Amino acid sequence: MIDLIYFSWIRERIGKSSEAIETKAATVVELIEELKVKDIRYSEVFSDLGSFRVAINQELADFNASIIGAKEIAFFPPMTGG
Amino acid sequence: MHVSVQSEFFDFSAEIKNFSETLGNIGALVTFTGIVRGQKSNTLDYMFIEHYPGMTETQIKLIVEDAIKRWKICDVLVIHRYGKLEPGEPIMMVATAAEHRREAFEAAEYLMDYLKSRAPFWKKEVLNGEESWVEATSEDEASLNRWR
Numbered sequence: 001m002i003d004l005i006y007f008s009w010i011r012e013r014i015g016k017s018s019e020a021i022e023t024k025a026a027t028v029v030e031l032i033e034e035l036k037v038k039d040i041r042y043s044e045v046f047s048d049l050g051s052f053r054v055a056i057n058q059e060l061a062d063f064n065a066s067i068i069g070a071k072e073i074a075f076f077p078p079m080t081g082g
Numbered sequence: 083m084h085v086s087v088q089s090e091f092f093d094f095s096a097e098i099k100n101f102s103e104t105l106g107n108i109g110a111l112v113t114f115t116g117i118v119r120g121q122k123s124n125t126l127d128y129m130f131i132e133h134y135p136g137m138t139e140t141q142i143k144l145i146v147e148d149a150i151k152r153w154k155i156c157d158v159l160v161i162h163r164y165g166k167l168e169p170g171e172p173i174m175m176v177a178t179a180a181e182h183r184r185e186a187f188e189a190a191e192y193l194m195d196y197l198k199s200r201a202p203f204w205k206k207e208v209l210n211g212e213e214s215w216v217e218a219t220s221e222d223e224a225s226l227n228r229w230r
Binding site: 005007008009055058059060074076077078079080081082 | 116132134136137140141162173174194197198199200201202203204205206215216217218222223
C-alpha cells in the first residue's frame, strides 16, 4: 500500500486529502496513468504534467522517478511560500 | 540554524532581538519580513496558507544548509506561518548573520527565492467569500536561475 497525499487545488478537485492505494506502477508517470483511468477527477487534475509537482517520501522528485518501495507520494501545485 | 513552522503570530522585532542575542562576533544582520498585503474587506478578507507537515521543516532546513554551504554566514533564522492570516500580519521572516553584509544580503535573497518556490506552502486568498489559490509565476521560477 502507498499513501497518496494531495494539497491545495489538487486536494479540492480530487475531493480528499489522502488515500491508500495498491499499485503496480514502477514510476510516478505510471502511477499517474493508473489514476487517470480510475476516475475522471484524476484525469482532469493530472492532464497537464506542467501544472503540478510530486514528492516521494517527502522529497521533491521527477515524474520519471521510481516509486518502488515508496511509502508516501504527494501531489501538489507549484509552491507559493515566502 | 533556527527554523520554526508555526500557525501563531510572531513579533518580528522580538524575534530579531532573541536571534541577535544568540550570535557571537558578527558584522552584519540582514532581516526580511513578508507581510499579508491588502486591506480588509477591500482587497482581501484573509489569507489561508496550507503546508505539508512532515516535509516543510525538513525542506526549509535543506534550503538553509545550501545557503550555509554557499556563503560565509554565521547563523540563519527562518520563521514561516501557516493557517489563517489577516491583512497586515507577518507571514514569514528570514534573518541572516554574517561577518560582512554582502554574504548576509545574498544569503537572505537566496533563502527568500527558494522558500517561495521550493518550500511546500500554498497560499489561498479570500475576498467576499470567494476563494482563489495564489498561482506561482514564471518570475518566481526564473529568479532561481540566478543562483544556478
